[in-house]
Amino acid sequence: MSLPPGFLDELRGRLSLGQVVGRKVIWDTRKSNQGKGDLWAPCPFHQEKTASFHVDDRKGYYYCFGCHAKGDAISFVRETENVDFMEAVKILAGEAGMPVPERDPQAQQKADRRAQLIEVMEQAVQFHRLQLQTAAAAEARDYLARRGLDPAAQARWEIGFAPANGGALAHLTGKGIDQKLVMDAGIAAESDRGGPPYDRFRGRIMFPIRDARGRAIGFGGRAMDPNHPAKYYNSPETPLFDKGRSLFNHGPAREAAGKGYPLVVAEGYMDVIAMSEAGFGAAVAPLGTAITEDQLRLLWRIAPEPIIALDGDTAGLRAAMRVIDIALPLLEAGQSLRFALMPEGMDPDDVLKAQGVGAMQKLLDRAIPMVQLLWQRETDGKSFDSPERKAALDKALRDKIKLIADPSIRSHYGQAIKDLRWQLFSGRKPAPRKSGGGGWAPNSRMEAWKREISPVATSKASALGAGASAEDHLREAVILAILIAAPQVAPEFESALERMECRDPAHQDIQRALLRHLGATDLSAAVVQELGPDPLERVMGHNHVSISPGVRRASEPDVVRMCLAEEFAKLTARQGHAREIEDAVEDLGGVPDEGLTHRLRQAAALLDQAGRGDNEDKAEYELGANGARMKKDERNALDSLLEQINFGKGAQRPKS
Known part of the structure; x- marks a missing residue:
C-alpha cells in the first residue's frame, strides 16, 4: 500500500519516541536528561546490564552502542512487535490519533508505472542477449573473448548486443508494448528532426545495469566502432535510472561484502566484471561520471571503508583527488576510503591479465588511507625550501581539514598531517657551512643546542627523544x-x-x-x-x-x-x-x-x-x-x- 507524501513525517512528528520506547525499557535516571530528551536504558535488543541504548527524543532516533541497533519509532515497533512496516504504521497511527489514509490512487499509479518500465527493461535485456548470438554480433563476441569473457561469463553478466541498425524499439512494440513506455525506459528517443522515434543503442555491446534489488533499470553500451566519439554510452535519466545514485553490480557486491570480501570501486564495467570473475566479488563502478555524494553514501551502507581502485594514469589520479574533496565533509567515525592506485598505464583488468590475482590482492592490501593521498596531492613535485612555501602548504592543508564536519576526525587528520609534515621537513638536513675562524657547523651546534634545552642533562631523558619518559x-x-x-x-x-x-x-x-x-x-x-x-x-x-x-x-x-x-x-x-x-x-x-x-x-x-x-x-x-x-x-x-x-x-x- 502506498501512503501519501508527508503522512509518515506527520506521524513521526506527533509521536514521542521516548514514550514509544519507554513501554519496553526502564530508563537509567542517572544518565538520562528527560528535559533535553536525552534518554538512556539497557538495550531491549540484546542482554546487558549497562545503559548503552540511547534515545534522542528530539530527533526521533535511537542507537545502541553495544549491538548497534538503530532506527526510528516505526523500526522500533517492527523489531519489538515482530510486525511488518504497514502494521507498525497502523499501531503508531492509532496511538497518535491519526487515521491511516485510504489507498492513494496517484501513488499507486506511479508505482504501477515503475513496474511497467521494469518489465520493459527486462524484455530489452533478453532481446539484446539474443542478438549477441547472431552473425551480426561476431565481432562483438570476438572482442569479449579477447577480454577474457567466455560464453558462460557472458551469460552470468547478461551481456548483449545492439545491432547497428537498432531493432529493440521494433521488437518491443511488436510484442504489444506501448511506444511511450519504450521511450520512457530510455531505450528509444524522439528524433529532433521530426522523424519517427529511433533506438538509442546501436552497434554496441550492452551491459545491463541493475539496482540493489536486482531490477533492470538501465544499460551501458560500448561502441564497436573504435572511432566513435562516445566509447561508452549510458541510458538517460528515467523514472528508473539516476546514474548519480546507482552503482554497477550493486546487489551482488553488497552480498559479497556481507561475506567479508573487500568492497572495491573500479572505473568501468569491464574492470568490475574482471575483478568479480577473478574472485573479488564485491566490486562496483560508478556509471560514466565521477563518484557522487549519493554514491559514496551507497558505498558506506555496503562497507565502512571502500577501496577506490583507479587507473594508474593522470586521469585516474585526478579522479582520486576529486573523490577526496567530495568525501571529506561526509566522513564519520569508522567511515572513510582507502585508495589502491594501479601501476602506470594500467587499469584493474590489465593488472589481473598481466600480473594475476596475487598482484591485485597485494595492491588492495597496500591501499593507502585518504589522509596520505591528500598529503601526496599537496606535496608531490613541490619544493618547500622557504618559510613562505611551508606556510602555503600549511594553509592548503588547513583549508581541506576544515571541510571535515566531525570534530574527532578533524582532530585526528590534523595530527596525521602534523606527523607527515614532521617526516618531510625533519629529513631535510642543511649542508654544513664552513667558516674561516669562528664559524660553526649547524648540525653539530644544533645537537649541542638540543642538549642545552633538555630538561635533564642526559640523552636518555631528553624531551626530544622518540620514546616516552x-x-x-x-x-x-x-x-x-x-x-x-x-x-x-x-x-x-x-x-x-x-x-x-x-x-x-x-x-x-x-x-x-x-x-x-x-x-x-x-x-x-x-x-x-x-x-x-x-x-x-x-x-x-x-x-x-x-x-x-x-x-x-x-x-x-x-x-x-x-x-x-x-x-x-x-x-x-x-x-x-x-x-x-x-x-x-x-x-x-x-x-x-x-x-x-x-x-x-x-x-x-x-x-x-x-x-x-x-x-x-x-x-x-x-x-x-x-x-x-x-x-x-x-x-x-x-x-x-x-x-x-x-x-x-x-x-x-x-x-x-
Missing part, C-alpha cells in the same frame, strides 16, 4: 589500570582513551582492546580473553599503579572520575609540550637565536613540571588548547613560542 609510561599504566578496575565509569572516558597516545606497544594493545569492549560488564575478563593474562598482570604489577586512588577506590565512581580526568590531563600536557619542542627544533632549520633558545628552555622546563603542583591554587590554571589543564605561565610561554613556529609569523594557533 618513565613517568609517562607509568601514567599510561595507571590510566589503563583504573579503566579496567572501574568498568562502570570507563565508557565515559572513551573519547579521551581514543586520543591517548600510548608509546608502549603493550599499552597500545590494551588500549585497543579496551576500546573494543567498553560497556562490557566484566571488562577485565574481556581484555584477558583477547590478549591473555600477561599484559594486564604487567600493568597491574607496577607499585605506582597499585597505590593509585583510582585503583584502590575503584568502587567509588566520583573518585575514579577525578583520578582519570587528572591523569589524562597530565599525560596530554606532557606529550603536548614535548611535541611543541620537537616542532620548534624542526622549524628553526638549524639557525637558533638567543630569544628562541630562552623560550624553548622555558618550555622544556615546563614539560618537566607537567603533572606537578597538584596542591597549588587552581586559579593559576587554565585549559590548554588540547583540553588539558595547564598553568597560566606555562600556556603563556608556549603561546609566545608558537607565534614563531608551525604556522608562520603572525598566524594564530589553531583551536582544537
Whole structure:
C-alpha cells in the first residue's frame, strides 16, 4: 500500500519516541536528561546490564552502542512487535490519533508505472542477449573473448548486443508494448528532426545495469566502432535510472561484502566484471561520471571503508583527488576510503591479465588511507625550501581539514598531517657551512643546542627523544589500570582513551582492546580473553599503579572520575609540550637565536613540571588548547613560542 507524501513525517512528528520506547525499557535516571530528551536504558535488543541504548527524543532516533541497533519509532515497533512496516504504521497511527489514509490512487499509479518500465527493461535485456548470438554480433563476441569473457561469463553478466541498425524499439512494440513506455525506459528517443522515434543503442555491446534489488533499470553500451566519439554510452535519466545514485553490480557486491570480501570501486564495467570473475566479488563502478555524494553514501551502507581502485594514469589520479574533496565533509567515525592506485598505464583488468590475482590482492592490501593521498596531492613535485612555501602548504592543508564536519576526525587528520609534515621537513638536513675562524657547523651546534634545552642533562631523558619518559609510561599504566578496575565509569572516558597516545606497544594493545569492549560488564575478563593474562598482570604489577586512588577506590565512581580526568590531563600536557619542542627544533632549520633558545628552555622546563603542583591554587590554571589543564605561565610561554613556529609569523594557533 502506498501512503501519501508527508503522512509518515506527520506521524513521526506527533509521536514521542521516548514514550514509544519507554513501554519496553526502564530508563537509567542517572544518565538520562528527560528535559533535553536525552534518554538512556539497557538495550531491549540484546542482554546487558549497562545503559548503552540511547534515545534522542528530539530527533526521533535511537542507537545502541553495544549491538548497534538503530532506527526510528516505526523500526522500533517492527523489531519489538515482530510486525511488518504497514502494521507498525497502523499501531503508531492509532496511538497518535491519526487515521491511516485510504489507498492513494496517484501513488499507486506511479508505482504501477515503475513496474511497467521494469518489465520493459527486462524484455530489452533478453532481446539484446539474443542478438549477441547472431552473425551480426561476431565481432562483438570476438572482442569479449579477447577480454577474457567466455560464453558462460557472458551469460552470468547478461551481456548483449545492439545491432547497428537498432531493432529493440521494433521488437518491443511488436510484442504489444506501448511506444511511450519504450521511450520512457530510455531505450528509444524522439528524433529532433521530426522523424519517427529511433533506438538509442546501436552497434554496441550492452551491459545491463541493475539496482540493489536486482531490477533492470538501465544499460551501458560500448561502441564497436573504435572511432566513435562516445566509447561508452549510458541510458538517460528515467523514472528508473539516476546514474548519480546507482552503482554497477550493486546487489551482488553488497552480498559479497556481507561475506567479508573487500568492497572495491573500479572505473568501468569491464574492470568490475574482471575483478568479480577473478574472485573479488564485491566490486562496483560508478556509471560514466565521477563518484557522487549519493554514491559514496551507497558505498558506506555496503562497507565502512571502500577501496577506490583507479587507473594508474593522470586521469585516474585526478579522479582520486576529486573523490577526496567530495568525501571529506561526509566522513564519520569508522567511515572513510582507502585508495589502491594501479601501476602506470594500467587499469584493474590489465593488472589481473598481466600480473594475476596475487598482484591485485597485494595492491588492495597496500591501499593507502585518504589522509596520505591528500598529503601526496599537496606535496608531490613541490619544493618547500622557504618559510613562505611551508606556510602555503600549511594553509592548503588547513583549508581541506576544515571541510571535515566531525570534530574527532578533524582532530585526528590534523595530527596525521602534523606527523607527515614532521617526516618531510625533519629529513631535510642543511649542508654544513664552513667558516674561516669562528664559524660553526649547524648540525653539530644544533645537537649541542638540543642538549642545552633538555630538561635533564642526559640523552636518555631528553624531551626530544622518540620514546616516552618513565613517568609517562607509568601514567599510561595507571590510566589503563583504573579503566579496567572501574568498568562502570570507563565508557565515559572513551573519547579521551581514543586520543591517548600510548608509546608502549603493550599499552597500545590494551588500549585497543579496551576500546573494543567498553560497556562490557566484566571488562577485565574481556581484555584477558583477547590478549591473555600477561599484559594486564604487567600493568597491574607496577607499585605506582597499585597505590593509585583510582585503583584502590575503584568502587567509588566520583573518585575514579577525578583520578582519570587528572591523569589524562597530565599525560596530554606532557606529550603536548614535548611535541611543541620537537616542532620548534624542526622549524628553526638549524639557525637558533638567543630569544628562541630562552623560550624553548622555558618550555622544556615546563614539560618537566607537567603533572606537578597538584596542591597549588587552581586559579593559576587554565585549559590548554588540547583540553588539558595547564598553568597560566606555562600556556603563556608556549603561546609566545608558537607565534614563531608551525604556522608562520603572525598566524594564530589553531583551536582544537
